[in-house]
Amino acid sequence: MADARFFNDEPFLDHEEGPDLLGHGQYARHVMSLLDRVRAQTETGVLALIGPWGSGKSSVLGKVTRRLRETANDDGWLVAELNPWLYSDLESLTLALFSEIREALPKDGRWSEAREKIGGFGKAISPLGKVTALFGLDSEGLIQEVSNRISGDTSASAAKYKAEEALRKAGHPVLVVMDDLDRLTPEELLVVFKLVRLVGHLPNVYYLISFDERTLLDVLQRSELVGNSEPRARDFLEKIIQVRLDLPAFRERDADILVDRSLAAVLASHGLTLTPSEQRRLSEAYYRYLQNRLRTPRAIKRFFGQVDATLGQLTGNVDIVDFLIVTFLRTNEPRAYQLLWQHRAELTGTSMDLPSRRDERPEQGIDRWRTRLQGAGVAEQHLDGVIGLMGMLFAPVRQALGHGINFQAIARRRGIGSIDYFDRYMVFGVPDDDLPEHTFDTALQQLADDTPGTEADELLLRLRDDTQRITRRISYKRAAGAPLPAAALLKAAALHYGHLTAAPQCLFSIPGFAQLWTIGWSGVQGRRGGCGAGL
Numbered sequence: 001m002a003d004a005r006f007f008n009d010e011p012f013l014d015h016e017e018g019p020d021l022l023g024h025g026q027y028a029r030h031v032m033s034l035l036d037r038v039r040a041q042t043e044t045g046v047l048a049l050i051g052p053w054g055s056g057k058s059s060v061l062g063k064v065t066r067r068l069r070e071t072a073n074d075d076g077w078l079v080a081e082l083n084p085w086l087y088s089d090l091e092s093l094t095l096a097l098f099s100e101i102r103e104a105l106p107k108d109g110r111w112s113e114a115r116e117k118i119g120g121f122g123k124a125i126s127p128l129g130k131v132t133a134l135f136g137l138d139s140e141g142l143i144q145e146v147s148n149r150i151s152g153d154t155s156a157s158a159a160k161y162k163a164e165e166a167l168r169k170a171g172h173p174v175l176v177v178m179d180d181l182d183r184l185t186p187e188e189l190l191v192v193f194k195l196v197r198l199v200g201h202l203p204n205v206y207y208l209i210s211f212d213e214r215t216l217l218d219v220l221q222r223s224e225l226v227g228n229s230e231p232r233a234r235d236f237l238e239k240i241i242q243v244r245l246d247l248p249a250f251r252e253r254d255a256d257i258l259v260d261r262s263l264a265a266v267l268a269s270h271g272l273t274l275t276p277s278e279q280r281r282l283s284e285a286y287y288r289y290l291q292n293r294l295r296t297p298r299a300i301k302r303f304f305g306q307v308d309a310t311l312g313q314l315t316g317n318v319d320i321v322d323f324l325i326v327t328f329l330r331t332n333e334p335r336a337y338q339l340l341w342q343h344r345a346e347l348t349g350t351s352m353d354l355p356s357r358r359d360e361r362p363e364q365g366i367d368r369w370r371t372r373l374q375g376a377g378v379a380e381q382h383l384d385g386v387i388g389l390m391g392m393l394f395a396p397v398r399q400a401l402g403h404g405i406n407f408q409a410i411a412r413r414r415g416i417g418s419i420d421y422f423d424r425y426m427v428f429g430v431p432d433d434d435l436p437e438h439t440f441d442t443a444l445q446q447l448a449d450d451t452p453g454t455e456a457d458e459l460l461l462r463l464r465d466d467t468q469r470i471t472r473r474i475s476y477k478r479a480a481g482a483p484l485p486a487a488a489l490l491k492a493a494a495l496h497y498g499h500l501t502a503a504p505q506c507l508f509s510i511p512g513f514a515q516l517w518t519i520g521w522s523g524v525q526g527r528r529g530g531c532g533a534g535l
Helices: 024-041 056-069 092-102 108-126 129-134 139-152 156-171 186-199 213-221 228-242 252-269 276-293 299-316 320-332 334-340 344-348 360-373 381-395 395-400 407-412 422-428 438-449 454-467 467-479 486-497 513-528
Strands: 045-052 078-081 174-178 205-211 243-246
Touching: 024 045, 024 056, 024 205, 024 243, 024 344, 045 056, 056 078, 056 174, 078 092, 092 108, 092 174, 092 186, 108 156, 186 205, 186 213, 186 228, 205 213, 205 320, 213 228, 252 276, 252 299, 252 513, 276 320, 276 381, 299 320, 320 334, 320 381, 320 422, 334 344, 334 360, 344 360, 344 395, 360 395, 381 395, 407 467, 438 454, 438 467, 454 467
Parallel strands: 045 205, 045 243, 078 174, 174 205
Antiparallel strands: none
16 A cells, blocks of 8 residues: 555645645645745744644645755755654753754854854753753763853843844744644643743744644633633734634545545555445445545545555455445444444344344334443434444344345345354454355355365365355355355265254254255256256
């Protein structure tokens, strides 16, 4: 999946070499242009990239920083990236800021003065312990630092003045990038804003920060400075931020296109194509239940990343539409997904119904599932959608929703609603007590051609030890119109059961024998022309 890039931090199909499906490249160019305009009008400033979680803010920031570094020239932008998560107090964060700015400056002699003055300002406003930790001073260096502070002009105001003069003289703008501010605690967030607005207010130093506004406002309202007041929180933000950059809306059309291309990439990677009936079922699932849950680039990438990560061994062994739905439940409603295993027998129609449920009305069954799903943490607004998806997978739920059921149809497509295939979806592979579809088909062909093989031997062994399951799977092949080795199946029945001393009619009480005999005999009749034909 090298082309799909499901497993990196970039939004799927939106990398530098590929198409700009989400418009992030275009918006990054807009941000870069705006930075130049801000620089022309003021010697320092704060810009904020704002958008919901998962909308692509980090992608845009990444494109901006890469392109600024690639296009750097004599008077171009220098980039310093600061991760506020690493620092819990103002002194540490301040020292880190000036360290990052200093490291962003070129290493040649022209910049030596600016590097020295910026480092001096950071030291002047930080306790000795912070300086020692950041600059790695040994005991001799620490003694020298104390001596320098006592004997020299090391006041914070003097050091800041020298740093400002050096930055003006250098004439090179520095962009400090800080992402995910909405993930900080209230105290950490106020520290960052104090740094940006007061301490870090330096000529030719600009800030590009990003956050989800709703989350950030909630965080600010938990701080003592702002209190539980959204208007005060907004006023506080307006004092910090000069330029607001709202990420363009991710339209429904854009999401649908990204889903289509993501699906196409997964199918192509695993050598799969959808049949017309699979396309219809998937369209029903998507437009009825999935569309409203796959509304951000992150949500889409996360979903298809899970599909790609777990489909491998199941390719050709499960129904692809069922697999997509089950993967969605596992990814977005993990506790609801766990309920599938807990209620395996009920969902596959193999449980003995309790007396209280035998005359149960359909709405009672749905109410029972609503209660279970609520207990599993499914939000109220998602309950109907999750139940609808389960109705597409499992006949009992579908029946409770007022629709017809067909267990045979579910089994023929190797759906999770069949007891013969359920476990494959839950263990992400074919269990060792099961036969993969390719092995099964190869074995039937070997029996038909009367050519011995390990696959045929394995099938006959399973036919003896797990007769009901194997004969059901053979019947699914027959119902789908696949040619079967009728004579070989009858021969297998004779070999496995002929040694029994019971009366012939009693053989049909053996689990699976009657079905196996019916499959084999009907196949022989079809080939030989009726009851009078011999084997």
